[in-house]
Every structure is written in C-alpha cells, then in structure tokens.
Amino acid sequence: MKILKRFLLVLLLVLIATVAYNYPKLNLISGFASKNMASTVFIAERGAESVVQNENDMPLIRLADVSMGKAKAKASVFGLMQRETICREGLGCVLVNEEYDASKIPLKPKRTQLKNNLPFPYGNNGKKDTVFDNIEYDKLNDALDYAFSNYETQKTRTVLVVYKNEIVAERYLDGFDEETPILGWSMTKSILGTLYGILQYEGKIALDHKPFGDDIRMKNTKMGITLNHLLRMQSGLEWDEDYASISDVTKMLFMESDMTLAQAKKKVIAPPGEVWNYSSGTTNLLSGELRKQFDTHQKYLDFPYTALIDKIGMHSMLIETDMMGNFVGSSYAWANTRDWAKFGLLYLNRGNWNGERIFSPQWVDYVTKPTEHSDGVYGAHFWLNAGGKYPDVPKDLYSANGFQGQRVFIIPSKDLVVVRTGLANEDAFDSNVFLRKIVSAIK
Structure with a gap:
C-alpha cells in the first residue's frame, strides 16, 4: 500500500509540474486556435469543422476547444485560458483582451473596385485560353500531379502557373477554388515591404531614414x-x-x-x-513606421489598398490589423490564389502594371540583392535562390514565403510566376522538384 501511495504521489507531482510548465503555453494555444478559427470562417467563409480538422489540427493546438459566435470565436484548453477573437468588416479578426472597447466603431479602409472587361491579370473577367507552342503541357500537368499527390504528407491546396502574364495551369483541392482567400502568413511581409518601394518611388521616403x-x-x-x-x-x-x-x-x-x-x-x-x-517583429515595426508617414489613421489604412492592392485588382486581399489598428504586416494578409499571382506578376514586370508604374525597376534590383550574412537566401523582405537553395531551378528565382508552404515564386529568366498554397512546409513538400518539373516544361 505504501508503494502505491508513493507512486501516486510521484505521479501527482509530475502532473503538477507538467501543468505548471505548460500553463503559460495555454494562452498561446487558445489564442492561435481562436484567431485561426475566426479569421478562416469570417474571411475565407470556410466551415468551422473544416478548420478544426485542418488548420487547427496541429500539435498542442488540437487540444483547444473552440466555439463560434456571430463574427467571433472563443477558445480554451481544458476550460483554462479562454481567448476571444472579434471580427470587423474591412479589418479582419483580432484577439482581444480586457482593454478592448466593443462599443467603439473602428475606422476601416476605403476600398475601390477595378471595373473593366479585361481578363486576368489586368481585370477579373476570366482568363485567356492561349496555347503556347513552347510549353509541353503534359510535363506541366505532371508538375501539378506531383504537387497534389500524397495529400496526407504534402497537403497542397492550390497551384497556379502564369507564363508571360497568362494562366497556363491552375488546380484546386476540393473545397477551394479561384475565389477562396488563402492566408499568406509571412508572404504578407513582401506586401508590407512593397509599400516602402512605392513610397520611395513617390519621393516620400528614403531607405537611409533612421526611425530611432x-x-x-x-x-x-x-x-x-x-x-x-x-x-x-x-x-x-x-x-x-x-x-x-x-x-x-x-x-x-x-x-x-x-x-x-x-x-x-x-x-x-x-x-x-x-x-x-x-524577424516578424521587424516587419511590424515597419508597419508602425509606415503609420508615421500619414497625418491621419484613415490615410494609413487606405494607403496599401489605394497604392497597391486595389490598384492592381487584388480585390480579394485583406490585411488584418491588431487591436490598436496597425496592419499586422508580418503575417495576416489574405487573398485568393489569382490575386497572389498578380502580386508576383507586378514584380515580374518590374513594377509596371498594364502601363502604369507602381514602383521603380530599381526597387526589384534592391529586393533581389542578397543581404550580407544571409548566405544568399534573403534580399529585402523577399527570399532568394541566389545561394542555390533550389539547385535545379534558375538562380534568379525569388519569392514571397509563408508558414506551411505558402509561396509566390517569381522566375524572371523563364517569364514565370508560380503560386503554391497548402499546409506543409518544405520538409514535407519538395519545392525544388515541383519547380524543376514546371521549368522543364518551358522549352
């Protein structure tokens, strides 16, 4: 009996120690589960059950119990550390705390819709059905087959291949289509960085400016x-x-x-x-510095949309804000796959959008110049292949990268933009093989 009591006492102490050690993590677990649920349901209009089975089906996060309300979600772990997320039109969803004033109506960005009858990418009237003689379409389809194979491991959701400004291949997992907004995670960093390229082109800011x-x-x-x-x-x-x-x-x-x-x-x-x-913190610091360039908060909220997003017809894109109304430039831009491709095409065309210059060609040279000490993998808020990370792909490739394999690849030497979204990083999805197959299809 004494041995049993001692065993139970040791077991209890271990349990107490485990709970004490992990208790602070519960705040993060319930926070992630609540925020991810609310944003995916509210912005992407996907079902809550699908979020539980997919986006929130990760180690520790799956421990959270999440409930949905009208434009809100709550999550807790074993009834502990409840976190609430509130969704607001035009601003997305935000984790709130006791300081949040629900009675205050926040400002929201003013949006405009591009109206024309042009096909992708310069309008939203479908796509051209051009057949290029120098593309081996069977090889291109093989690349897409590879991307969507073995879903349990690779977890690809959408793929889009654009050659010479035209869609040449496009495929979606069941439940997703060309209108489904996808969370870009850190691809948002490249959007935020681009806003500085626009300000520089407009002569409103210099890169040697010292915020501190x-x-x-x-x-x-x-x-x-x-x-x-x-x-x-x-x-x-x-x-x-x-x-x-x-x-x-x-x-x-x-x-x-x-x-x-x-x-x-x-x-x-x-x-x-x-x-x-x-550092994601660095990008959000830049978001705060961007706010200082405008004399009103409304102008700050409008700028990404008027200067970039709506100007090139990425109307599905929404950048979520934090509780203080700052754009979460590190992580929280949503857009459908075609609109993510438009962003890549803006760079492929070196800042020229259907005859209108958005930023200077030199900005592309700047963001693709390898940053010292990065081993050739990073430029300025874009990732690079200059160091040969993808050995079977041209070294001029650069990309916007996000958590779980969200990618906008830009390959200037091949006139290609490739978008891949999913729920698996490159340890499970081999981007080098995928891109090699696409590049080999272009003769």
Missing part, C-alpha cells in the same frame, strides 16, 4: 538603424522567431495589443548590418 534617430555617434545603439537595415532584417536588435515555444514572435502575435512595439523594445545585440536575423 540620426545621431551618428550612437553606432552601437538603435540610433544607427535605417529602413534599409529593417527591410533586410539586419537591425541588430534581439529577436527569437520560434513558433514552437513561448518566444518573441508567439508573444507578439497572440498576446500583444500593439504589435508594432514588440521589436522596438528589444535590446541591441549587434551593430546594424553586422548580423542577419529573420
């Missing part, structure tokens, strides 16, 4: 950090981008009311330019 001040004597402090350093993830500020633990990025996304401040509060660990450290 311009005292040249302060080399080893925040004073020396420029927009260029931030766009290249070279600020020298401390940041932990770990999604599997309680880290800087998870605390920012699921606990902060104002996400633009998270990176700014971190200490300096290296002089600007001396290290490369990928």
Whole structure:
C-alpha cells in the first residue's frame, strides 16, 4: 500500500509540474486556435469543422476547444485560458483582451473596385485560353500531379502557373477554388515591404531614414538603424522567431495589443548590418513606421489598398490589423490564389502594371540583392535562390514565403510566376522538384 501511495504521489507531482510548465503555453494555444478559427470562417467563409480538422489540427493546438459566435470565436484548453477573437468588416479578426472597447466603431479602409472587361491579370473577367507552342503541357500537368499527390504528407491546396502574364495551369483541392482567400502568413511581409518601394518611388521616403534617430555617434545603439537595415532584417536588435515555444514572435502575435512595439523594445545585440536575423517583429515595426508617414489613421489604412492592392485588382486581399489598428504586416494578409499571382506578376514586370508604374525597376534590383550574412537566401523582405537553395531551378528565382508552404515564386529568366498554397512546409513538400518539373516544361 505504501508503494502505491508513493507512486501516486510521484505521479501527482509530475502532473503538477507538467501543468505548471505548460500553463503559460495555454494562452498561446487558445489564442492561435481562436484567431485561426475566426479569421478562416469570417474571411475565407470556410466551415468551422473544416478548420478544426485542418488548420487547427496541429500539435498542442488540437487540444483547444473552440466555439463560434456571430463574427467571433472563443477558445480554451481544458476550460483554462479562454481567448476571444472579434471580427470587423474591412479589418479582419483580432484577439482581444480586457482593454478592448466593443462599443467603439473602428475606422476601416476605403476600398475601390477595378471595373473593366479585361481578363486576368489586368481585370477579373476570366482568363485567356492561349496555347503556347513552347510549353509541353503534359510535363506541366505532371508538375501539378506531383504537387497534389500524397495529400496526407504534402497537403497542397492550390497551384497556379502564369507564363508571360497568362494562366497556363491552375488546380484546386476540393473545397477551394479561384475565389477562396488563402492566408499568406509571412508572404504578407513582401506586401508590407512593397509599400516602402512605392513610397520611395513617390519621393516620400528614403531607405537611409533612421526611425530611432540620426545621431551618428550612437553606432552601437538603435540610433544607427535605417529602413534599409529593417527591410533586410539586419537591425541588430534581439529577436527569437520560434513558433514552437513561448518566444518573441508567439508573444507578439497572440498576446500583444500593439504589435508594432514588440521589436522596438528589444535590446541591441549587434551593430546594424553586422548580423542577419529573420524577424516578424521587424516587419511590424515597419508597419508602425509606415503609420508615421500619414497625418491621419484613415490615410494609413487606405494607403496599401489605394497604392497597391486595389490598384492592381487584388480585390480579394485583406490585411488584418491588431487591436490598436496597425496592419499586422508580418503575417495576416489574405487573398485568393489569382490575386497572389498578380502580386508576383507586378514584380515580374518590374513594377509596371498594364502601363502604369507602381514602383521603380530599381526597387526589384534592391529586393533581389542578397543581404550580407544571409548566405544568399534573403534580399529585402523577399527570399532568394541566389545561394542555390533550389539547385535545379534558375538562380534568379525569388519569392514571397509563408508558414506551411505558402509561396509566390517569381522566375524572371523563364517569364514565370508560380503560386503554391497548402499546409506543409518544405520538409514535407519538395519545392525544388515541383519547380524543376514546371521549368522543364518551358522549352
């Protein structure tokens, strides 16, 4: 009997220790589950059960119990750490806390619709049925077959291939189509970075601008950090981008009311330019700096849409805001697959959109120039193949990348834009094989 009591006591102590150790994580688990559920149902208009079985079916996240209300969702883990997400028209969904004032009607972006009878990409009137003599369509279809094979592992949802501005291949998983908004996760960073390219082209900002001040004597402090350093993830500020633990990025996304401040509060660990450290906090700091370029919050909310998103007809795109009304530029842009492709085509065409210049050609050269200390994998808010990450694909490839394999690949030498979305990263989905098959189809 004594042995049994001792065993039960040890078991109880282990259980208490386990709960105590993991208790802080419950905040993040219920926060992720609530936010993901609300946004996917409200923005993508997908069923709650599908979200439980797919997006929220991840280690720890599946422990959360989620309930839906009208434009809101609540989640908890074993009844603990309940988190609520509220959805607002034009602003998406946001995790709220006790400071949230539901009676206050927030400002929302003013949107315009591009009206013409043009097909993709310069309008929304379907697509051309051009057949290119130099494309081996059987090989192209083989590439799509590969992408959609073995769903339990690869989890591909949508694929779109655009050659010379025309859709040459397109496929969707059951339950998805050309109108279904997809969360881009960190592909949003490339959208946010592009807004700086537009401001630079308009002569409204310079990349040597120093958000923290311009005292040249302060080399080893925040004073020396420029927009260029931030766009290249070279600020020298401390940041932990770990999604599997309680880290800087998870605390920012699921606990902060104002996400633009998270990176700014971190200490300096290296002089600007001396290290490369990928940071979602940096992009949201840039979102906060973008707000300072406008004299009203309404103008800030309108700018991404009037200057970029609606101007090139990406009408399905929506960038969610945090509780303070700042765009979550690190992570929360939604758009259908064709609209993500339009973004890639804007870059393929070096900032020219059907005769109208959105940003300068030199901006493309800037974002695709390898950042020092990144081993050729990163430019300025875009990922690169300059270092040969994809050995069987042209090295001029660059891309907007997001969590779970969201990708907009741009291959200038092949006149290609390729979009792939899904729920599996490159450890499960081999982008090199997929892209090699597509490139080999172009003679």
